[in-house]
Amino acid sequence: MSEVRVRFPPSPTGYLHIGSARTALYNWLYAKKYGGKLVLRIEDTDAERSTQESIDGILEGMKWLGLDWDEGPYFQTQFDAEHKAAAQKLLDSSDAYKCFCTKELLDTKREAAREAKSEYGYDGTCRNLAEDELAAKVQSGLEYVIRFKTPEDDGTVAFDDEVYGHIEKKHSELEDFVIVRSNGSPLYMLCNVVDDIRDRITHVIRGADGLGNTPRQVLLYKALGAPLPVFAHMPLTLDHQKAKISKRKHGEIVAVHFYRDKGFIPWALCNFLALLGWSPGDDRELFTRDEMIEAFTLKRINRSNSIFNYKKDDPKFFTDPKALSVNAHYIRTMALDELGALVKPFLEKAELWDADYEGGKKEWYFSTLELIRERFHTLNDFAEAGRAYFGEGFEFEERALKKNIVKNPRLREWLPLLAERFEALDEFNPETAEACARALCDELEVKPGVIINGMRTVVTGRLAGPSMFDALMAIGRERVTMRLKEVEKVFALAG
C-alpha cells in the first residue's frame, strides 16, 4: 500500500478559525495514524484578499495547536503556470474548449430559461465550433473562458465517499463548467485538483461544502489521467441559527488565537474540536494525542452538521461550555510542570511572574498551582481569580464583600486580632493556624464560618476558594497578617 498523503489547504483571508482547525486536525490525525504525510498548502490565489498577516496567523495557529505538517507550506500562486498548463492540456485533448459567449448573452438565456420555468445549464453554443469559426473568433481578439467538456452520454460520475457513502451524479446534470476565467486565471476547482495531483494526495479530507463540487473534480482527475484520491467529507460546524460559523458573522469567538489568548490548552481545544462530528464509538471523550490517533477513523465521522454551542453575551460561559469543561479537565489533571509552563505567560502578562518560580520557589509555585487549579477553567484564571496568590493589587468580588464582610462589621476588630495571634504562633502550619482561629472564635463566641469566610475574602478577595488554611500557607504568614490588619481598607471598598 502506498504512503498516505493528506493536505490542509487554507485560504489566507483571515485568521485560522476553529472550523478550519478541525479540518486540519482530522487530516493530521489521519496522517499520524497511518504514518503518512500532511501537506500544508496555502491557497493564496485570491490576491485581493490574501494577506501576509493571515498566512502568519495560520502558521502560528497550527503550531500552537501542535498540528505539525510534513511538507510545505506551499503556495498555490507558485504553481500558476502549472494550472494554466493543465487547462491547455485539457484543451489539447478536447476535454475542454474555449467559450466566447458573453456574460450578457448568458444572463439573457438564463433569464429566458427561468421564465420558461425550465432548468438552465450552459447550452453548449461554443462546444462544437468549427475550426475556422474558432480561429476567426480568436483572431478577432474576443475574450473567452475555458469550459470543461462534460460527457454527453447518459452515464454517471461516481465515487465513494468515506463518510457519505456512494455518490453518483448523472453527466446530464452537470453542465460544461468553467475552468479558466476570461482574464486567464484558472478557477479554484481546477487549481485544487492540479495541486492535489502534483502533491500526490491520496486522501482528500475536507468540509462537506466541497461535496457538491466533487463530481466535477472527479471528471477533471479522469481527464487529466490521474488516479482518484479517497474522498472523505466532514460535516460543517454551525451556530445556533444553523449558519456556518464564520469570521465575518461571529468574529473572534471562532478564531483559534482567541482560545490561545483566553487560556486554552492547545490539546484541550483539539480534543473538543474532534468531538464536533466524530466519536470513537464508545463512551470515551477525553483522549491523549496517542489515544485519539489510535481511535480515529474516517468511518466514524458523522454525517450531520454540528452546532457550536456558544451564546453571545452569556455571563457564565464565554464559549461552548463543553469546550470549557474539557479545558478545565486538563488544567486539573495535567502534570504540574507542564501546567506551570503554560501558566507562565499569563502571569508574565499580568506582571505577576517571578523568575524564582523556576528556581528557588519552584516547589511553592507547583504546590500553589495544585492548590488552586481545581476550580479554574482557563489558564488566565491563574492570573485573575488567582491573583492574590502571586501578588498584590487583587480585586475584591462584589458578592464576596456583600456576603462575607458588610454583614459582620465587627470583623474590623476580630481580623486584626487574629493577625496578632497568627504572628504569635511558634509554628505556622495548617493545623496550628486552624486551632488558633477556632480558639479565637470560641473566645469571642463567634461562629467559625464568620471569621473564616471573612478572612477568605480579605486575604484572597474572593467568595470561594481552596480550603482556607491551606490557602493561608500558600500566601504565607507575612502577607496574610498584613492583609488581615488592613481589613479597614476592605470595609472602605465595600462602601
Add this chain to the structure above:
RNA sequence: GGUCCCUUCGUCUAGCCUGGCCUAGGACACCGGCCUCUCACGUCGGCGACACGGGUUCAAAUCCCGUAGGGACCA
C-alpha cells in the same frame, strides 16, 4: 429555482448497516443530596430526545414510502 445531503435529550453524541439486549446509553449544561470553613473536585440521584405521518413485521430509533424543517452545491 434545480440537484444532493442531513434530522436521537438544550448542546456534543452512542445505538441504525446486520429489527428484539432500548422502560434509548454516555458527556457537557441545569437541579437536588452527600462531603464541607466557602466554592470547586469527587460521588449519588433527578430533569431531559428517537422531527411528523403512514406502511412492512409477532416486534421499528433501527427497514420502506411520504411530509415538514435545516444545510450544502449549482444558478
